Amino acid sequence: MAQSAALAAAAPTEAPAAKPAAGSSSGAVRLDAAAIAAKFTELGASPKGLTAAEAAERQAKYGPNAIVAHEDSRWEKLVGYFWGPIPWMIEAAALLSLIRQDWPDFIVVMGLLIYNAIVGFWQDSKAASALAALKKGLALKARVLRDNKWMTVDTAALVPGDVVSVAGGETLPADLLLIEGKYLSVDQAALTGESLPVSKAVGDSGYSGSIVRQGTMTALVTATGNATFFGRTAKLVASAGAKSHAEKAVIQMGDFLIILSAALALVLVVAQVHRDIIADGHWEWQHAGAIVQIVLVLLVASVPVATPAVMSVTMALGALALSKQQAIVSRLSAIEELAGVDVLCSDKTGTLTLNQLTLQAPIPWGKAAPDDLILGAALASQRQSDDAIDKAVIAAVKDPKVLDGYKSVDFTPFDPVSKKTVASVTGPDGKTVHFAKGAPQAIAAQCGLSEADAKGYFDAVETLARSGTRALGVARSDDGKTWTLLGLLPMLDPPRPDAAETIARAKALGVSVKMVTGDDVAIGGEISRQLGLGDHLLVASDVFGQDSGPEHIAIDAARAVEVADGFGRVFPEHKFQIVKALQERGHIVAMTGDGVNDAPALKQADCGVAVSGATDAARSAAALILTAPGLSTIINAIMEARAIFERITSYIYYRIAMTLNIMLVVVLVYLVYDFMPLTAIMIVVMALLDDIPIMTIAYDNVKVQDSPVRWNMQRILSFSTIMGIMALVQSFGIVMLGMFWMKSPELMARLPMDLSHIQTMLFLQLCAGGHLLFFVSRVQGTLFRPPYPSLPVLAAVMGTQIFAIFMCAFGWFMPALPWLLIGVVWAYCLVWTLVMDLVKVIYFRFVNARERRMSLIDASIGPVVPG
Numbered sequence: 058m059a060q061s062a063a064l065a066a067a068a069p070t071e072a073p074a075a076k077p078a079a080g081s082s083s084g085a086v087r088l089d090a091a092a093i094a095a096k097f098t099e100l101g102a103s104p105k106g107l108t109a110a111e112a113a114e115r116q117a118k119y120g121p122n123a124i125v126a127h128e129d130s131r132w133e134k135l136v137g138y139f140w141g142p143i144p145w146m147i148e149a150a151a152l153l154s155l156i157r158q159d160w161p162d163f164i165v166v167m168g169l170l171i172y173n174a175i176v177g178f179w180q181d182s183k184a185a186s187a188l189a190a191l192k193k194g195l196a197l198k199a200r201v202l203r204d205n206k207w208m209t210v211d212t213a214a215l216v217p218g219d220v221v222s223v224a225g226g227e228t229l230p231a232d233l234l235l236i237e238g239k240y241l242s243v244d245q246a247a248l249t250g251e252s253l254p255v256s257k258a259v260g261d262s263g264y265s266g267s268i269v270r271q272g273t274m275t276a277l278v279t280a281t282g283n284a285t286f287f288g289r290t291a292k293l294v295a296s297a298g299a300k301s302h303a304e305k306a307v308i309q310m311g312d313f314l315i316i317l318s319a320a321l322a323l324v325l326v327v328a329q330v331h332r333d334i335i336a337d338g339h340w341e342w343q344h345a346g347a348i349v350q351i352v353l354v355l356l357v358a359s360v361p362v363a364t365p366a367v368m369s370v371t372m373a374l375g376a377l378a379l380s381k382q383q384a385i386v387s388r389l390s391a392i393e394e395l396a397g398v399d400v401l402c403s404d405k406t407g408t409l410t411l412n413q414l415t416l417q418a419p420i421p422w423g424k425a426a427p428d429d430l431i432l433g434a435a436l437a438s439q440r441q442s443d444d445a446i447d448k449a450v451i452a453a454v455k456d457p458k459v460l461d462g463y464k465s466v467d468f469t470p471f472d473p474v475s476k477k478t479v480a481s482v483t484g485p486d487g488k489t490v491h492f493a494k495g496a497p498q499a500i501a502a503q504c505g506l507s508e509a510d511a512k513g514y515f516d517a518v519e520t521l522a523r524s525g526t527r528a529l530g531v532a533r534s535d536d537g538k539t540w541t542l543l544g545l546l547p548m549l550d551p552p553r554p555d556a557a558e559t560i561a562r563a564k565a566l567g568v569s570v571k572m573v574t575g576d577d578v579a580i581g582g583e584i585s586r587q588l589g590l591g592d593h594l595l596v597a598s599d600v601f602g603q604d605s606g607p608e609h610i611a612i613d614a615a616r617a618v619e620v621a622d623g624f625g626r627v628f629p630e631h632k633f634q635i636v637k638a639l640q641e642r643g644h645i646v647a648m649t650g651d652g653v654n655d656a657p658a659l660k661q662a663d664c665g666v667a668v669s670g671a672t673d674a675a676r677s678a679a680a681l682i683l684t685a686p687g688l689s690t691i692i693n694a695i696m697e698a699r700a701i702f703e704r705i706t707s708y709i710y711y712r713i714a715m716t717l718n719i720m721l722v723v724v725l726v727y728l729v730y731d732f733m734p735l736t737a738i739m740i741v742v743m744a745l746l747d748d749i750p751i752m753t754i755a756y757d758n759v760k761v762q763d764s765p766v767r768w769n770m771q772r773i774l775s776f777s778t779i780m781g782i783m784a785l786v787q788s789f790g791i792v793m794l795g796m797f798w799m800k801s802p803e804l805m806a807r808l809p810m811d812l813s814h815i816q817t818m819l820f821l822q823l824c825a826g827g828h829l830l831f832f833v834s835r836v837q838g839t840l841f842r843p844p845y846p847s848l849p850v851l852a853a854v855m856g857t858q859i860f861a862i863f864m865c866a867f868g869w870f871m872p873a874l875p876w877l878l879i880g881v882v883w884a885y886c887l888v889w890t891l892v893m894d895l896v897k898v899i900y901f902r903f904v905n906a907r908e909r910r911m912s913l914i915d916a917s918i919g920p921v922v923p924g
Contacts, residue, residue, distance in 0.1 A: 087258070087260040087261050088234065088260040088261075089260060092260070093234065093236055093259075093260060093277075096234055096277065096279070097277065100217050100218040100277070100279070101218060102217075102218035102219075102220070102277065104220060104236065104237075105202065105205055105220070106201070106202030106203055106204075106205065106219065106220040107202075107203060107216070107218055107219055107220075108203065108204050109203055109204055111218070112203060112214070112216050112219065115216035115217065115218060116214065116216050119216055119217060119281055119282065119284075120281075120282055121213040121214070121281075121282060122212055122213050122214065122215040122216070122230070122231055122281035122282050123212075123213050123282055135174065139170070139174055144170060144174075145311075145315070147170045148170065150737075151163055151167050151170065153352065154737070197211070197212055198210070198211060198212060198230075199211075199212050199215055199221050199230040199231075200221055200222040200223075201214075201215060201219050201220065201221050201222075202219070202220040202221070202222075203219075207222065212230040212231075215230055215231050215278055215281055216278065216281060217278055217279060217280060217281060218277070218278060219231075219277075219278040220236075220275060220276070220277055220278070221233065221275070221276055221277075221278060222273070222274075222275050222276075223241065223263070223269055223273070223274060223275075223276060224269060224272070224273040225242075225269050225270060225271045225272060225273065226268075226269065226270075227268075227269050228266060228267070228268055228269070229243070229263045229264060229265055229266065229267045229268075229269065230265065230278075231265050231278045231279075231280060231281045231285055232262065232263070232264055232265050232278070232279050232280035232281070232284075232285040232286055232287075233262065233263040233276035233277065233278060233279060234260075234261075234262055234263075234276060234277045234279050235257055235258065235259055235260065235261050235262070235263060235274050235275075235276045236259060236274075236275055236276060236277050237259065237274060237275040238259065238272065238273055238274030238275055239258075239272065239274070240256055240257065240258050240271075240272050240274070241256070241257045241258075241263070241269055241271070241272040241273075241274050242254045242255070242256055242257075242269070242270040242271040242272055243255050243256075243257055243263055243267045243268070243269055243270065244267065244268045244269075244270050245263075245264055245267040245268075254270050254445075256471075257274075259274075262279070263276065264285065264286040264287060265280075265281075265285040265286060265287040265288070266285075266286075266287040266653065271470075287653070306709075306768040306770060306773075309770045309774075310709070310713060310770075310773075310774075313713075313774060314713075314716060314720075317717070317720065318720060321720055321721070321724045322352050324724060324728070325348075325352065325724060325727060325728075326348055326352065328727070328728055329348050330348070332731075368705055368708075369389060370752045370755070371701065371704060371705055371708070371752065371754055371755045372386075372389040372390075372392045372393070372701065372705070373389060374755035374756070375392050375697065375698070375700075375701035375704075375755055376389060376392065378697055378701075378755075379392070379681075379694055379697050379698070382690060382693040382694055382697060383683060383684045383685040383690045384681055384682070384683055384684070384690055384691070384693070384694040384697075385681070385682040385683075385684060386680070386681055386682075387676075387677075387679065387680055387681070387682060388680040390680070391664045391665075391680030391681050392698050392701050392702070393698070393701070393702050393705065393768075394645060394647075394663040394664040394680070395647065395664045395681065395694060395695055395698035396695070396698040396699040396701065396702035396765070396766050396767075397645040397663070397702070397765050397766055397767035397768075398568060398645050398646065398647040398663065398664055398695065398765060399567060399568060399569060399644055399645055399765040400568070400569050400570075400571060400639050400644045400645070400646050400647070401563060401568050401569070401570045401571070401646075401647045401648075401649070401691070402571050402573045402632075402635060402636060402639075402646060402647070402648045402649070402658070402662070403570055403571070403572055403573065403649045403688060404573055404574065404649055404650040404651060404652075404655060404668070405572055405573070405574035405576065405581055405584060406550065406574065406575070406576070407651055407668065407670065408649055408650070408651065408668050408687070408688060409552055409553060409556045409572065409584060409588060409687075409688070410550040410551060410552050410553060410556075410584060411550065411551055411552075411553055412550060413445075413449070413550065413551075414445045414446060414448075414449040414527075414548050414549070414550055415449060415453075415548070415549060415550070415551050416431070416449055416450065416452075416453040416546055416547070416548055417526065417546075417547035417548065417549055418547065419431060419544060419545070419546055419547075420517055420544050420545040420546075420547065421543065421544040422514070422542045422543060422544035422545070423541070423542065423543075423544075425541075425542075425543040425544055427544075428455065429543060430531055430543045430544045430546065431450070431453050431454055431455075431546070432454065432459065432460075433492045433494070433531045433532075433533050433543050434450045434492070434494045434529065434531045434546055435450050435451050435453075435454045435460060436460070436463055436480055436482050436492045437478050437479065437480040437492040437493055437494040437531070438450050438451055438478070438480075438494070439468065439470075440460065446529065446548070449548060450494070450529075450546070462484065462485040463482040463483065463484055463485070464482060464483045465480065465481075465482055466481040466482060466483055466489055467480070467481040468480045468481070471495065475495070475499060476495050476496040476498070476499040477493050477494060477495025477496065477499045477500060477503070477530075478493065478494055478495060479491065479492070479493045480492050480493075481537070488535075490533065490534070490535055491533065491534040491535075491536075491537045491540075492531070492532070492533055492534075493531070493532045493533075493534075493540065494529055494530065494531045494532075494546075495529070495530060496530065497514070497515070497518045497528050497529075497530040497545065498530075499530070500530025500531065500532050500542065501514055501515070501530065501542070503532055503540050504532050504540045504541065504542040505540070506542065510542075514542070514545075517545055518545065521545070521547050522579065523579060524579075524583050525549075525577075525579045525580040525581065525582055525583025525584065526547045526548065526549050526580075526583065527547070527548045527549070527580075528545050528546065528547055528548070529545065529546040529547075529548060530542070530544075530545060530546075531543040531544060531545070531546060549583075550584075552584055552587055552588055553686070553687045553688075555687055555688075555689045556588050556687060556688065557587070557588045557589055558689075559687065559688045559689045559691070559692055560588050560589060560590060560688075561589065562692045563688075563691075563692060563695075565763070566692070566695055566696075566763060566764070566765075567763065567764035567765050568647075568695065568765065570590055571590075571621065571622060571623050571624070571635075572584070572585050572590055572594065572622065572623030572624070573623060573624050573627050573632055573635060573648075573658075574623070574624070574625055574627060575625075575626065575627055575628070576625060576626075577625050577626060578594040578595070578596055578624075578625030578626065579625075580625070581594055581623055581624075581625045582594045582623075582625070585622060585623050590622050590623060591622030591623075592622065593620070593621055593622040593623075594621065594622055594623040594624060594625050595617065595621045595623075595624055595625070596624070596625055596626050597624045597625070597626055597627040597628070597631035597634075597635070598626060598631070600614050600617050600618060600621075600624070600631075601614050601630075601631060601634050602614070610634055610637060610638045610641060614634075614638060615638040615639075615641050615642050616642070618635055618638040618639060618642075619638070619639065619642050619644075630657075632648070632650075632655060632657065632658035633657040633658045633661055635658070636648050636658045636661045636662045637661060640661075640663070645663045645664075645765065645767060646662050646663050646664075647662055647663065647664040647665070647666055647691075648661075648662035648664075648665050648666065649666040649667075649668055649688065649691070650665075650666075650667065650668070650671070650675055650679075651667060651668050651669075651670055651671035651675050652671070652675055653675065655667075655671075655675050655678075656675050656677075656678040657678070659675055659678040659679045659680075660678040660679075662680075664680050664681060665678055665679040665680050665681070666679055666680075666681045666682075666683060666691060667679035667681070667682045667683065668683050668686070668687070668688070669683050669684055669685055669686045669687070670686070681694065696761055699761045699762055699766055700759050700761050701755070702766050703759040703760065703761070703762070703766070704754045704755065704757050704759055705754075706766075706768075706773070707754070707757075707759075707831070707834055707835040707836075708751055708754055708831075709773060709777075710773065710776060710777050710780065710834035711751075711780075711827070711830055711831040711834045711835075712748075713773065713774070713777035713778075713781065714777045714778075714780035714781040714784055714830060714834065715747065715781070715784065715823075715827050715830065716781075717777065717778065717781030717782070717784075717785070718781050718784035718785050718787075718788055718823070718826075719735070719740060719743075719823065721781070721782075721785045722734060722785055722788040722789055722792070722819070723735060725785070725789055726789065726792050730792070730796060732812050734792060734815065734816055734819050735816060735819060735820065735823075736816070738870065739816065739820050739870070739871065742870065743820060743823055743824055743827075746824055746857050746860070746861055747823075747824065747827040747828065747857075749853075749857070750828070750850075750853030750854050750856065750857040751828075751831060751850075751853075752853075753847075753849040753850045753852075753853040754850060756847050756849040756850065757835065757846060757847045757849075757850050758843070758844035758845060758846065758847050759835075759844055760836070760844055772904060775904075776834075776897075776900060776901075776904075779896065779900060780830060780833070780834060780893065780896075780897070783889075783892070783893050783896060784826060784830060784893075787822070787826055787885075787886070787889045787893075788819060788822055788823060788826070790885070791818055791819055791822045791882065791885060792815055792818075792819055794818075794881075794885075795810065795814065795815035795818050795819075796815070798810060799811070799812075799815075808875055808877065808878070810878075811872075813871070813872040814872055814874060814878070816871065816872070817865050817871045817872050817873075817874045818874060818878060818882055820861075820865065820871060821861060821862070821865045821874065821879065821882050822882050822885070822886060824857075824858065824861040825858060825861070825882065825883055825886045826886045826889065826890075828854045828857070828858065829886055829887070829889075829890040830890075830893065831854075832846060832890070833890060833893050833894050833897055834897070837897075837898075837901040837905075838898065838901075839894055839898055840890075840894050841894075862879055865879060866879060
């Protein structure tokens with residue numbers, strides 16, 4: 058695998074920054090002997106290692122070589138689910154029920170509060186294992202030079218200044234500076250995103266958590282624990298994470314209802330006190346109990362007690378549907394976030410590409426044939442090797458049996474000095490021939506090309522480099538002294554077959570795709586061009602600069618991120634910053650990835666997506682895990698998420714409108730007629746009857762939008778308020794009808810009734826009108842056009858309404874209502890449904906037309922592009 062460095066010279070490069078980016082490998086500078094000596098002096102160490110006493114002293118100063126990050130305890134997280142606008146409202150209602158010893162109300166309300174907390178806590182716990190998965194990537198034991206002798210110690214015991222030995226198959230135990238040995242082949246793809254192992258020599262740096270593939274070297278420990286490149290990644294994971302838009306929307310909804318309920322409670326208290334003191338002229342303590350009861354009823358009416366449960370169940374059933382699309386949801390809020398995603402940041406290697414080096418059309422030199430070129434490269438490879446280049450070359454041989462005709466005599470493996478592999482083989486004719494493959498510069502020097510030939514040769518290399526293609530030089534010798542150039546083998550990690558189609562579908566859904574890769578911009582740019590992503594790729598370190606940090610992103614950098622098609626030479630800090638910059642520009646961002654290096658950005662993103670084959674750290678940090686290769690699954694997930702979002706939004710419309718209706722009708726009837734139209738238990742039962750069947754909304758038929766959808770609280774609150782006021786007029790009308798009935802001697806003679814019957818009538822009207830309001834609010838067009846409600850929704854609603862009718866007819870928990878009045882209430886509700894459907898259609902036509910005008914104005918202005 059070490060020979061991957063042979064392609065480095067053929068890959069396009071740029072001048073390194075004066076000061077390399079933190080954690081950078083491609084931008085890192087190889088130190089000379091003087092700089093290495095200076096590093097020893099800086100750390101107060103020597104090539105002979107530390108003494109046990111020095112190590113103990115430094116352990117006390119720097120702490121253990123382990124990832125330490127502060128995270129809230131599980132108890133703190135659990136308590137958090139009882140803190141917030143809606144929990145406060147539920148808790149206040151429960152407290153008043155407890156004070157009044159109203160046990161049925163108390164049990165129902167507290168049961169819902171505890172259920173909501175358990176569901177949220179369970180989901181959060183599933184997503185809290187990212188840091189633990191990162192820690193698993195650290196080496197457990199290390200060979201260290203202490204007291205002038207080699208010993209094996211726990212990795213946690215290493216300190217800056219230690220001298221360690223690392224070899225093939227081991228994990229680097231800390232950040233290191235290589236000080237002695239020939240070379241190391243290090244696989245750091247999971248940390249930096251580089252698609253091939255990197256060859257390192259004396260003076261190079263190595264990162265904690267990287268895997269050594271070949272070689273043995275001695276190194277100086279330069280950083281441990283959280284100070285390592287790996288540690289900074291883990292720290293980013295621990296600190297990453299944004300509050301979901303669903304959480305923000307629920308908080309806004311709770312704030313709105315709290316303010317309204319507090320204002321209405323104040324009105325009720327003032328009215329009651331006025332009646333008790335001014336109207337009646339005296340005050341007694343039982344009056345305080347009456348006021349508490351009034352406030353309790355209003356609080357219960359104002360709390361959408363089942364809202365968190367309905368949203369959780371709806372998203373959980375949606376998660377089940379997504380699992381059938383080969384997308385596993387680890388955080389429920391990811392569903393509504395995915396529906397609103399308008400920017401998808403995608404890792405390149407293994408996500409957009411196959412992560413399999415493939416030979417492109419050979420470029421033969423002189424009289425060599427293309428097959429001769431491939432055969433020569435294959436003979437200079439090891440057939441049993443796991444090296445990506447060897448495997449690609451051997452796979453390109455048309456007839457593998459041809460290789461059986463050659464017998465290996467000698468093989469010189471790749472090393473970073475010669476930058477080539479050399480093989481001596483005996484052919485079918487019994488003659489010994491020699492083949493070499495490696496970096497184009499090394500092969501050219503070995504062949505001694507003339508100035509004219511060298512120009513043509515390196516022009517070809519440069520042309521390949523500009524297209525983002527790596528090149529491998531191949532040569533042959535009959536005597537082992539004079540070498541003949543056979544040509545160049547272009548090598549490319551090809552795009553996945555479905556990647557271009559997937560990206561096109563994403564764009565059709567209004568999702569902008571940006572490539573984010575650890576490879577150079579030219580390599581990424583070629584893949585980007587092939588996939589139709591655009592060719593405006595930026596070097597990440599150039600965008601953010603050396604002084605930029607995760608908590609401070611300059612506005613110019615954020616704008617540059619917004620207009621770029623992708624980024625090259627990207628490291629964990631950069632990926633995190635890219636996501637955060639886009640979020641600060643108002644975008645809802647999805648980030649795909651598969652490595653440890655992707656974990657911070659995956660957790661910070663609104664919807665982190667771990668692709669098939671991702672590391673444990675990436676899967677733990679992600680909110681969505683794809684089990685099928687590539688990105689095609691994510692399109693189905695987006696469509697499903699948008700359908701789920703439409704279902705939840707229609708529920709929120711209905712729930713806010715109904716809550717407003719119940720609160721306002723309680724206050725209005727109390728002020729006008731001086732009686733409580735509903736009891737607290739009636740309100741809770743009604744909320745359950747309304748919301749439990751609505752949980753089948755997860756199976757409802759909806760129209761999937763062809764653009765990202767997100768929470769528009771202005772629209773939600775305005776439409777819900779209009780529907781709530783219409784419903785209030787409807788509910789108050791049924792109370793007026795009952796009061797009129799009671800004042801009509803003729804009607805009372807035919808069918809006597811009292812205030813308790815009006816309560817039952819209002820209860821039935823709210824139950825029936827609530828579900829009819831849901832049918833109105835579930836679509837923007839008229840309810841008489843598709844998409845029609847699904848069979849599960851219709852069956853659940855019809856079953857609930859039949860149960861509510863029987864409750865009222867037979868007087869379960871309330872006075873019985875004659876069948877005649879039940880029919881009157883239902884006829885009344887059906888007529889009002891037609892009126893409300895008409896009002897809804899007019900509202901959405903007006904609002905949609907206004908939003909289209911605003912969109913056209915924004916489009917005419919265009920985005921602000923930084924100069």
